[in-house]
Amino acid sequence: MRVLIVEDEPNLGRQLRATLEGAGYAVDLATDGEDGHYLGSTESYDAIILDLGLPEIDGLTVLDRWRKEGMKVPVLVLTARDSWSDKVAGLDAGADDYLAKPFQTEELIARLRALIRRASGNASTEMVAGDVRLDTRSGKVTLAGEPVKLTAQEYKLLSYLMHHKGKVVSRTELIEHIYDQDFDRDSNTIEVFVTRIRKKLGQDVITTIRGLGYSLEDPGA
Ligand code: CA
Numbered sequence: 270m271r272v273l274i275v276e277d278e279p280n281l282g283r284q285l286r287a288t289l290e291g292a293g294y295a296v297d298l299a300t301d302g303e304d305g306h307y308l309g310s311t312e313s314y315d316a317i318i319l320d321l322g323l324p325e326i327d328g329l330t331v332l333d334r335w336r337k338e339g340m341k342v343p344v345l346v347l348t349a350r351d352s353w354s355d356k357v358a359g360l361d362a363g364a365d366d367y368l369a370k371p372f373q374t375e376e377l378i379a380r381l382r383a384l385i386r387r388a389s390g391n392a393s394t395e396m397v398a399g400d401v402r403l404d405t406r407s408g409k410v411t412l413a414g415e416p417v418k419l420t421a422q423e424y425k426l427l428s429y430l431m432h433h434k435g436k437v438v439s440r441t442e443l444i445e446h447i448y449d450q451d452f453d454r455d456s457n458t459i460e461v462f463v464t465r466i467r468k469k470l471g472q473d474v475i476t477t478i479r480g481l482g483y484s485l486e487d488p489g490a
Contacts, residue, residue: 270315270385270428271295271446275305275331276347277323285318288374289381293408293424295449302326309335309342313445315385315432318377319364320347321355329362336363343384345377382406389432396431398485401470403431410470417469422447426462430475430485439482 272294276282282298289296297312299305303325309317321328332344346364348355356367365388366380382405386394396403400413408424410417419427425447430438440459448454463475463483476484 270425270432271297271313271449272381273297273299273305273308273312273314273317275299275302275309275317275323275328276320277301278320285374285377288378292378293421293428294381295425295447295452297450300324302328302331306331306334308450309340310338312450313442314342315388315429315446316381317342317344318347318381319344321359322349329358332359332362332364343388345380345384347372379406385432391432396428396434398431398434398474399471401427401474403428412470419466419469422458423462423466423469426459427466427470430483434485437478437481437484442482 270293272289274282274285274289274296276285276298277300279300282300286296286298297308299308302323305319305323306326309331319328319332323331328346332346335344343365344363346359346367348359348367348369352369359367365384368377368380382394386392386405394405396405402411405428410419410424410427426443429443429446440456443459444454444456467475473486476486478484
């Protein structure tokens, strides 16, 4: 899962980025509205955290432009403390959730998880595919009840497929959603991660759809 943070306070931006990376997200950080708008319009994200008070273009205008462009990624707006007018304006402009500053990062992460889950049509915090379970809260994966250790990149890839269970996900889409902008992207590494995940969780967990990409088995389909 890949997240864009648009936040002009350097310390808060850096701290958020580090926290979200620690929680298993690929993260891009924009520090003004213009850069933020550009990244949100041109890159692929699973959720966006948008501060409202931004240099160049303010957050509400950025959000309004994205929505007019048809950009559908869920957006969590950061508002000034107790500013109900900010919340109303944010929701009117197309925000999916908001959080007032200052906030606990645990709450931000919980809300972000919920946004991403809802956007992909998943009701539960636990994703299941056959004997494999992925708990999005703890970041833990089990196979038939036994814990399995995945690397950060393996987890990101599996989590993305889990969120889109039953759909065919192309290699390009995977690359766009598990790496941040600065990462040296090599599509061959996707195949390597898939091979490693199969070794750990079973050959059948990920199906290769020749010429199209990958899919998680969907027993409910
Ligand atoms: Ca600000």
